[in-house]
Amino acid sequence: MEEIKILSPCGILGYGFPKESFMNGIREKPDAIVVDAGSTDAGPHKLGKGVAIVSKEAAKRDLELIITEAFKAHIPAVIGSAGGAGGRIHVEHTLEIIREIIEEHHLQDLKTAVIWADIPKEFIRKKQKEQKVEKLGSLVKELTEERLEKSSGIVAQMGHEPIVQALQEGARLVVCGRAYDPSPFAAVTEFYGFPLQYGYHAGKILECAALCAVPGTTKDCMLGIIRKDGFLVKPLSRERKCTALSVAAHTFYEKEHPYILHGPGVVMDLKDCTFQQYGEDSVLVKGSRLEPAERYQVKLEGAMQVAYRTFVIAGIRDPLMISRLEEIEGEVERQTREYYRDVEDSRYKINFYNYGINGVMGESEPFPKEKGHEVGVLFEVIGETQELANMICSTLRSTFLHYGYPGRKSTAGNLAFPFAPSDVPFGPVFEFSVYHLMEITPEERDYLFPIEHINWKESKQEEKIDGYL
Numbered sequence: 111m112e113e114i115k116i117l118s119p120c121g122i123l124g125y126g127f128p129k130e131s132f133m134n135g136i137r138e139k140p141d142a143i144v145v146d147a148g149s150t151d152a153g154p155h156k157l158g159k160g161v162a163i164v165s166k167e168a169a170k171r172d173l174e175l176i177i178t179e180a181f182k183a184h185i186p187a188v189i190g191s192a193g194g195a196g197g198r199i200h201v202e203h204t205l206e207i208i209r210e211i212i213e214e215h216h217l218q219d220l221k222t223a224v225i226w227a228d229i230p231k232e233f234i235r236k237k238q239k240e241q242k243v244e245k246l247g248s249l250v251k252e253l254t255e256e257r258l259e260k261s262s263g264i265v266a267q268m269g270h271e272p273i274v275q276a277l278q279e280g281a282r283l284v285v286c287g288r289a290y291d292p293s294p295f296a297a298v299t300e301f302y303g304f305p306l307q308y309g310y311h312a313g314k315i316l317e318c319a320a321l322c323a324v325p326g327t328t329k330d331c332m333l334g335i336i337r338k339d340g341f342l343v344k345p346l347s348r349e350r351k352c353t354a355l356s357v358a359a360h361t362f363y364e365k366e367h368p369y370i371l372h373g374p375g376v377v378m379d380l381k382d383c384t385f386q387q388y389g390e391d392s393v394l395v396k397g398s399r400l401e402p403a404e405r406y407q408v409k410l411e412g413a414m415q416v417a418y419r420t421f422v423i424a425g426i427r428d429p430l431m432i433s434r435l436e437e438i439e440g441e442v443e444r445q446t447r448e449y450y451r452d453v454e455d456s457r458y459k460i461n462f463y464n465y466g467i468n469g470v471m472g473e474s475e476p477f478p479k480e481k482g483h484e485v486g487v488l489f490e491v492i493g494e495t496q497e498l499a500n501m502i503c504s505t506l507r508s509t510f511l512h513y514g515y516p517g518r519k520s521t522a523g524n525l526a527f528p529f530a531p532s533d534v535p536f537g538p539v540f541e542f543s544v545y546h547l548m549e550i551t552p553e554e555r556d557y558l559f560p561i562e563h564i565n566w567k568e569s570k571q572e573e574k575i576d577g578y579l
Contacts, residue, residue: 113337114302115140116295117346118316121328123147123172123189124164127319131331131346136179138333138346142298143180145172146291146317147204148191150411150542156195158262158413158540162203163194170207177211177283181220186277186301188284188294190317195411196288197263198228204285209566218566220283223276225561227287229264229410233558234548242549246409250545257414257543264412264544269374270306272559273297281563288411290373291317295334304336307400310378312341314371315360322360323350340396342388351391358385375406405549408558412544417459419536420503421490424510424525430517431524432481435464439489442510449505458493458502487525496535503533 117140120127124147148163150156156163173189180187193200201224212218235258237243243253251257265288274297276284286294292313299309312334315322320330323345330350335342343352361380365371371378379399388394426432439462447455465486468475491506493499511525518524550558 111302113335114142114299114304116298116312116316116334116336117143118295118319118332118334119143119145119172119176120331121146121318121321122149122163123192124162124168125329126168126172127329127331128347129175132175132179134346135331135333136183139183140185140333141302142185143176143187144190144294144298144313144316145176145188146190146294148194148196148200148288149291150195154411154413154540154542156200157197157265157411158415159538160197160199160263161194162200166203166207169204170211173204173207174211174215177208177217177220178215180282181215181217184282186282186284186298188273188277188286188298190286190289190291190294192285192287195265196227196286197265198226198287199263201226201285201287205564208283208285212566220566221281222283222285222564222566223279223281223561224564225268225272225276225284225286225289225559227265227268227289227559229266229548229558231258231261231264234258234264234410234544237548237550243410244547246545246547250542253544253546258412260414261412261543262414264410266408266410266548266558267293267374268408268559269293269376269555270297270300270309271375271555272561274300276561277301279561279563287559290409292373299336302336305338306376307378307398308336308341308395310373310376310400311361311380311383311395311398312336312343314363314378315343315357318360318363320345320347320350321363322357323352324356325350326356326360340394340398342392342394344392352393354385354387354393357393357395358383361385372403374408375403377401377403406551406555407547407549408555410544410546410548411542413540414543415538416541417492417494417539418496418499419490419492419539420496420499421488421534421536422503422507422527422532423534424487424489424527424532425484426487426525427484428518428524429483431515432467432485434515435467435485435487436462438513438515439464439510442506442513445509446502446506450502453498453502458491458498460502460506461490461492463488490536492539496537500533500535507533
């Protein structure tokens, strides 16, 4: 083989993609279909609460086309970070959808492997005693016994090795728990015997699908063509094209260093990469390097519930109020706290976000005095209980609504609510309790990321995969 082709349908499984683009990719005769299904970019809520990023219907819509077309083409399909956060409950949710597809399309011959990524707390404690666990950044809190115990679930980002093993064992559908985003692409690359460095670099780009194209989106398909001396990225829609600039720019995506990128057991060095236009719509990338890390570390992710939230969205159009909005908000908060002086301040927190002034950047906003003719205000109360958050937010909202500021002429109300009821009880609030690196050995890697094979032909299917569902 002189090259292999990897079809990436979309940036997140369930985001959707045009069927026409996908079938364009199938006509290219790809050697594998790989899709990333997860991310913690939006915070710890999905991991902490055990819910998916997308709806079951959205995930099934994408999975059905991916699984059936991969089966017809006799090529493997790999799903990274199944269900969103890649924990057991997320993987189980994905397997339930896959089971429906298997039964509806009579695909019981599909050899399927599951790679779990859930990390036992006792194992982390053992590693802490060995001083093999460290914070991932100065803003991360120490992993105390209390925070570890309160974590609802802990996962680790797997590298390419267990996925390669699953493929070598004959799996043609690999469902991964939490995975380092480029790992499934790198695994397919190594499985077919091509340079791992190009699999990892291509994976870093392809995991977001057409986001590296112009115009960019995560909701369209891309083709990665891996060769011995580099790789190509090619859009599968006539509406898009890749340029050297757009692909190079995406290489900087989500990186703290301009050309060094750390993964599980590997370090990508992209300093000497070249990006060359290849035809009208594709880009050829060369010069990627990959080195073994000094220590094999995996990133741990865990979440714990810390509070409950209630919030309100409202609009303000009075220029007098807008001109002194932060002052008014401060007084509204003061009056609310005064009314509930019997409730300890430590039991709740009040936040205002003024969109149109500094709602995005907060105190870092360089133009805070440039105010428009209207402002969108989001204010929230984060409390120990949902009832407490509801109670404080109700008083905050009514005080804000009728607050009499200097120059006000109308007493009908200061806030325009887009819907009723105005107060939205959001539910539990989570924070990352575990956001650490843990050093492991190859033997421990095999233990932490176990591979299980599913026999879809079992007559009592639900009993066979009980524990997955």
